[in-house]
Amino acid sequence: MSQLTGASYQLPKSSDDDKAGIDDFLSRNPSKPVIVVQGLGFVGGVMSLVCANAISCEYAVIGIDLPTPESYWKIRSFNEGVLPLKSSDSKVTEYFERACKKGNHYTTFDTYAYAHADIVIVDVNLDVQKQSSPEGELSEFDVDMAPFSGAIEAIANNCKPSVLIIVETTVPPGTCEKIVLPILRRGLSDRNLPTDSFRLGHSYERVMPGPNYIDSIQNYYRVYSGVDEESAVTTEKFLKTIIHTDEYPLTRLQGTNATEMAKVLENSYRAMNIAFMVEWSRFAEEAGVNLYDVVNAIRLRPTHSNLMYPGIGVGGYCLTKDALLASWARQNLIGKRQPLSQSESAININDQMPRFSFEYFQNIYPKLKGARILFLGVSYRGDVGDTRYSPVEKLFNYFSAVGAIVTCHDPYVKYWDEKSLEIEQDLNTHLSISPDIIIITTGHSIYKSKKIIDSLFALNTIFIYDTIGLLSADQIKFLEQKHTIKVLGRGDL
């Protein structure tokens, strides 16, 4: 589990700088190669800790983020020795504590940091702007490259001419060659510096915030490339210092277009697989078939082992946008007129999944006005405290719009930013108000525990709606002795 957790600090004034802080940090870490990690979010925050605990090199690591209300607190928090993310992976705390002890991790908002970097790792966000109908149908989308380009300009205007820049941000294919490279050349040339000695690589993250957060960076397969041979070789050399490449060998692709495409293809494939199951869920419900049993039977065939299960919808920062980045790139960077229509359609279908889940339940339980409903989980994914683009938000809106009184529990989320809601983390407090309906909305492991199943059983007769297939057949059988259970995609119940 992981969640960014923040306190509020007074923002620096526009004239403030942090040169003294950076100089002091570097003077305490003489002769270590300097890595600057740009962006201290879910990826960059933990990547900076992995670099500070590199396998075969001792780096001085500076994390840089923006002095904005959304991000400044992360900078302060790291420097004050308080990890700004809550994680179920104990290695995250361990790595942070070790870095604090060694004194080789520092965070700042001052772009002066780039002037000292031997390596810059780009982990900023690159968002897709979507427009949808009230029913959740995707009507239009666009990709504003300006903030990402601005981040690259900040590097280009300050970096050393010999720097290695590795882009990890998920970008539209074509970005490194067509956007990053020209910005870097221009920035160096404007400062009368040579434009042929920097190296530019691309190596996307497969990081999975959750119980294997660190391992998903350090003990996992990586794909990489460079804009030229030297860039690819230098990128590989660096990756070998932070990843256990003896066990997880690197894969080099032909160029940055290829690695950029690999990332968005991976996520488009997954989004498509999920979208595919949406109509089969409806079909199974109509036909009185338990789709979970069907999928489990099919999954035994190695060729079909990753067929998805039914669900409430797709959330998180990546799967909800990456197919659109690809389609946008085809039209805007590669110069073709056609979109990637199947990939766009997958996002469109997935965006509507919470509405399908709501309508399915409304058909069974039409008197929702005034009903007290408890959601178990607001995060988009089990054992993770990330509410970005969580499908639970849309479900919450649908139930609230028909007058249901919705309260939410989530062991990993204290404050639900998108809904501006404090989340009570004690489940017993929620259960003591005797909800009429409990909806299982996130697959947090603790919801499967005997203790919680027993607490649900102890309630007065209620309706339990499992939107993600969390309950096992035995748990359903047990709870059904007292309650009504409905599982999305299980037409036999």
Ligand SMILES: NC(=O)c1ccc[n+]([C@@H]2O[C@H](COP(=O)([O-])OP(=O)(O)OC[C@H]3O[C@@H](n4cnc5c(N)ncnc54)[C@H](O)[C@@H]3O)[C@@H](O)[C@H]2O)c1
């Ligand atoms: N979250 C995941 O699980 C995951 C997994 C794999 C890949 N990715 C990709 O990694 C990238 C980062 O994702 P994330 O989840 O960490 O995003 P995030 O929004 O949590 O973090 C991005 C950070 O970058 C900072 N930032 C933006 N512009 C900046 C600038 N000019 N200078 C310094 N900092 C700047 C933001 O303030 C923010 O703190 C995205 O491209 C995402 O698609 C994410």
